[in-house]
Amino acid sequence: MFRRKLTALDYHAHDNFNVDDDRQFRSLIVWLEDQKIRHYKIEDRENLRNITSPDWPSYFQQYNKDLVAPDFKKREEQLDWLLSFAVRLDYADNAEKYKDQTSESVKKNLSNAPKVVSENPLDNLDFEADEFKKGVNTLAQLLNVTQHPDHLITLSAISKVVTQRLSAEALENPKSVIIQGTPFPVQEADLGFDTGDYVLNQAAKVLRLLHIHELRDLQTKINECIVSVQSTTANPKTDTRLGKVGF
Missing domain, CATH: 1.20.5 (Single alpha-helices involved in coiled-coils or other helix-helix interfaces)
Known part of the structure; x- marks a missing residue:
């Protein structure tokens, strides 16, 4: 739940951060104070940096009071507020850098990023191609599925027929899927x-x-x-x- 904000702040462990790990949590708080928030003077950060101290929770509580943070009961809520606060400060410090950022420039940067080639052939299909639509309609005819004007809805109906009637379990025991009795x-x-x-x-x-x-x-x-x-x-x-x- 914190990955986006940690990524925005360039935190080194944004992908594998565990909020329930005391050491990781305390190290992150120290990093936020040293790199982004900088509320204390350097010499006043010693207590906060001593992450192995049994008194660290009380230091952290005082730190939140000094920042005039809301009185949260859960660690996740406290951290989320601190991350949001750090993002605001980081933006204020680099307003010139971010003011020209638009959706177009972000898309351009993404387009220059290396492309990931998927090994799944379904990811390369064009679901709006005429050939694909023709294949869906042909498959619907073979399975006696009524065709819908939207070929994707037809494909969804085909999927239900295949999963319910043509699965390995259904083929081994056809009576389990064939409806018995008088039609309603x-x-x-x-x-x-x-x-x-x-x-x-x-x-x-x-x-x-x-x-x-x-x-x-x-x-x-x-x-x-x-x-x-x-x-x-x-x-x-x-x-x-x-x-x-x-x-």
Whole structure:
């Protein structure tokens, strides 16, 4: 959560900083004071620099008071405020450097950066190319998927069919994915309200059925979580050797 601000401040360990590590946290505070904030005189920073001292938390608390920082209860909140404060000071010290920075200049700098070549072939696909659209429509015809005007929505429907019906588990046990029983008479179902348009009424019925299906799937997952928790908490293991009889 601090990476962007640490990067902006050119902190050397912005990628692997761990706020829960006392040594890393204290070292960062000292670095901020020495390099960016500079609230104390150099000779007054000794207590803060002594990061192994058992009294360091009290020194840090006094440091926050001297900076008139809000009284935060969590370390993460304290650090976030200090980083924001340091960024403001750094900008004030280098206003001439940053005042000409625009979105165009940033994009230009990024364009000059070395390009990372991805090994994933999907990253190189042009999803708006006519050839890609033709391939999606052809695949939809092979899988009997109704085509949508937006080929990406059609591709999403194809993805659902492939993951649900053509997975390794589904191919080994086709009966687990093939719907059994009598089809639901959606045409005869009661919607509960009338839109005044027959086509809209039928579409609303379909949407209601899809919503019910999602709710059932959610309830199934909730039940699975409950069963999993109960299997852990409802069967505690006891050590009978610790039991005593009498007094």
